[in-house]
Amino acid sequence: MNFSLMPSSLLAPAQLLTGGTRRAHTPASLVGDTPVLWVGEPFTDTGRGFWAKLEGHNPGGIKDRTALFMVERARERGDLLPGARIVESTSGTLGLGLALAGIVFGHPVTVVTDPGMEPLVSGLLAAYGADVQTVREPHPVGGWQQARRDRVGELLSVYPDAWCPDQYHNPDNVTAYAGLARELVAQLGRIDALVVSVGTGGHSAGVASVLRGYFPDLKVVGVDTTGSTIFGQEAAPRLMRGLGSSIYPRNVDYTLFDEVHWVAAGEAVWSARALARSRYASGGWSVGAVALVARHLATALPAEARIVAVFPDGPHRYAGTVFDDTWCRERQLLGCEPAAAPDQIAHPGERTVARWTKCETVLDPAPAAQPAGAGAVTLAGAAR
Known part of the structure; x- marks a missing residue:
């Protein structure tokens, strides 16, 4: 029995794309409209x-959305200068988003992570041109996240024009x-x-x-x-x-x-x-x-x-x-x-x-709640 997936008559090129496929001139255009x-x-x-x-x-996951947005807004405000380095702490997904944003907007990217990052993700980050730095010991109180953030602070002093999105506290x-x-x-x-x-x-x-x-x-x-x-x-x-x-x-x-x-x-x-x-x-x-x-x-x-x-x-x-x-x-x-x-x-x-x-009782447990964005000043402000 002969079986073919070909239609009995060929469709016009425009009809082939009906319902269809997005064309993108920039990788940022691939982000969003997820099913x-x-x-x-x-x-x-x-x-x-x-x-x-x-x-x-999305190409790298949900944080592609915020990486592109935070970088674009920082550029508009003048917090992130043309060609300046982006430095951030991440367990993986934001790092992929920042690598994307770095390519789109023309910025080198350094991500600080810990030994828990999957080899696949660190390999992808390197393939996308990001510099991956790994902290080796957790902070005695704040764990791996605080250890990573401390390393980010050190890097911001090494790169005077660098900018940190500070995803934990940045309202963007x-x-x-x-x-x-x-x-x-x-x-x-x-x-x-x-x-x-x-x-x-x-x-x-x-x-x-x-x-x-x-x-x-x-x-x-x-x-x-x-x-x-x-x-x-x-x-x-x-x-x-x-x-x-x-x-x-x-x-x-x-x-x-x-x-x-x-x-x-x-x-x-x-x-x-x-x-x-x-x-x-x-x-x-x-x-x-x-x-x-x-x-x-x-x-x-x-x-x-x-x-x-x-x-x-x-x-x-x-x-x-x-x-x-x-x-x-x-x-x-x-x-x-x-x-x-x-x-x-x-x-x-x-x-x-x-x-x-x-x-069903949801409370803010922070010992001394800071205004939203206060932490962003601590890291991002140190970059300028």
Whole structure:
């Protein structure tokens, strides 16, 4: 039997592109307009599900959006001079975004990371021309993040004209995600609940604040990792990257959240793998944790509720960690199927949590809350 995929008559060239393909004259044009995917059974209960915003379809992930935006605004203000070096701390995704921004706007880029960065990401950063520097010891109080930030401060004194975006405290990191929120409104029309991971606080605050303008009753659910200090837990060693923090990022807008969930590393691994097997769409730590919480929300809320989960990246960089049996087995991360529902505490300081747990009391735990942007002056100001 002969079978051909060729149509019986050839289409005109313009017809071939109908519905179609973007052409880009600059790599920055490839960022945004990411798809949404329905995630239903068997990952969720029958008749339940949520929409996933697949930010892994950006060239480097969700932080391509903020890297381009922060760099462009700094250039407009004169904080970043033509050809000056960009220096920043990153666990990976922002580094890829800054490498992109450096190519687009003509700036050398130095990223400071720690030994937890995946070889795939450090290799890509080098391929894109970025200088990758790795700190070797965590800060005794602020962990790897503070150690990286201390090294950034040292580099800013070495390069007098250098500029640091300071993603943890730069309000441009929040404003950058307004476009993502508007895409969701255009794609889905109505949104009843938003599930977002929280690290620097940029995309959670940026997306949620804009969506609340359209949907005042929007339920916003933050997803953190066990061992993170962001929502008032005690600092502890953290395996998960991309969400959580050992410092207090001032971009986190605590007033936006209705509840927060902490997820353990093994639970995120189980979720990311189950999601990959059932929907051919997955990611790493943040995606696994967010998907687990969104799955629960799809059961807890009325069936007609429209839930959106933001997936910050895709699975590729995690082939040697989250999706590697040997790596996970050595860290006792296999077989950690989560409970049907989270534990619950009444206050973040009630006890230290070690498994999936939720809390409906959301408070700013910083010992002395600084105004948003104060930290940006500390680092970025030192560059000039």
